[in-house]
Amino acid sequence: MTLPMAVPAQGLPARVRIHEVGARDGLQNEKGTVPTEVKAEFIRRLADAGLTTIEATSFVHPKWVPQLADAEQLFPLVAGLPVELPVLVPNERGLDRALALGARRVAVFASATESFAKANLNRTVDEALAMFEPVVARAKADGAQVRGYVSMCFGDPWEGQVPIAQVVRVCRALMDLGCDELSLGDTIGVATPGHVLELLASLNEQRVPTSALGVHFHDTYGQALANTLAALQHGVTTVDASAGGLGGCPYAKSATGNLATEDLVWMLRGLGIDTGVDLGRLVATSVWMAGQLGRPSPSRTVRALSHEDQDPKEQ
Structure with a gap:
């Protein structure tokens, strides 16, 4: 399998933890319902590829996300894997369901904008908090x-540009509630590098440490890697x-995949930079999942590596 030549750059971390969201954020956007055993096998294969944090499912009401209505059936099938399995919990009822099954990592889903809070949670930002x-x-x-x-950190389809101070306020409020980590979401994919750096610096100024921050970029305008x-x-x-670039956002129609x-x-x-991930196994997993879904993966790397000719000089 072809692999890139490793040429380290100055000032970058030695290791990155990938928070894999395909099994939850990806599959919740499917038009049809993926069978529970297929989801479980997907998570097992992701773990086998070396991913150590795999978001498994969401304990939301089936009415809102029917694709994840099988959370109670799915979680026990994967709970024994030697990986972290975060789950989304929208409220206390969802938390009860998750804790009853032994979940040890949970996530809440807030918005930096009033419009998206209303669309996604039917509440104002402060009511959601x-x-x-x-x-x-x-x-x-x-x-x-x-x-x-925290969704809509860089732009909102209804409100347009989102002031950085507005994002920082919501992030600071979540930290004050006791969150251990924040994920900064570019829900519609409009962020650019300078904007990212300015938001991160502003969060640091308000005592939100970089160590508590993760980033969640969508590739709508091809900017996610930058x-x-x-x-x-x-x-x-x-x-x-x-994995495979699955997912988008059901409440923001302009959002393309993760x-x-x-x-x-x-x-x-x-x-x-070390990730612990076996790229070959990961590509094979996404190719398998694409077959289950009946369409090719949008990932450029998956397409390139799954179609390359076998060659005795391959690495």
Whole structure:
């Protein structure tokens, strides 16, 4: 298999933790429902490829995300894997369901804008934060780690450009609630590197440490890898990605897929940054999943490596 030559660059982290979201964020956007056993096999294969954090499912009401209505059936099938398996919990009822099955990492999903908070949660930003307060407190009391997703950090399809101070306020509020980590979402893919660096610096100024930050870029305008590199230059070491580039956002129609995990791993390998991921196994997993879904993977790396001619000189 062809691999990039590793040429380390100055000022970048030695290791990056990939927060794999394909099994949750990716599959929740499918028009049809993927069988539970297929989801479980997907997660097993992702773990076998070396991913150590794999977001498994979401404990939301089936009415809102029917594609993930099988959370109670799925989670026990993968709970024994030697990896972290975060789950999304929208409220206290979702938290109860997750904790009852032994989930040790949970996530809440906030918005930096009023329009998206209304569309996604049917609440104002402040009402959503108030709803999350007991969720975070109870999860922490139970010994679980809590991640706070913040969507629309760089732009909103209804409101347009989002002021950085507005994003920082929501992020600071989630940290004050007790979140261990934040994921900064470029939900419609409009971020550019300078914008990324300015937001990260502004968060640091408001006592949100870089060590608590992850980035979640969509590739709508082809900027996801450039934005990721900017975040790495700032010191971020957690990057969200989706195997095969699965997913988008059901409430933001202009959003295309997530950053493909394979494309991310290719870049990081070329930079000499360790991820622990076996790229060949990961590509094979995405090819398998694409077959289950009946369409090719949008990942450029998956397409390139799965179609390359076998050659005795391959690495």
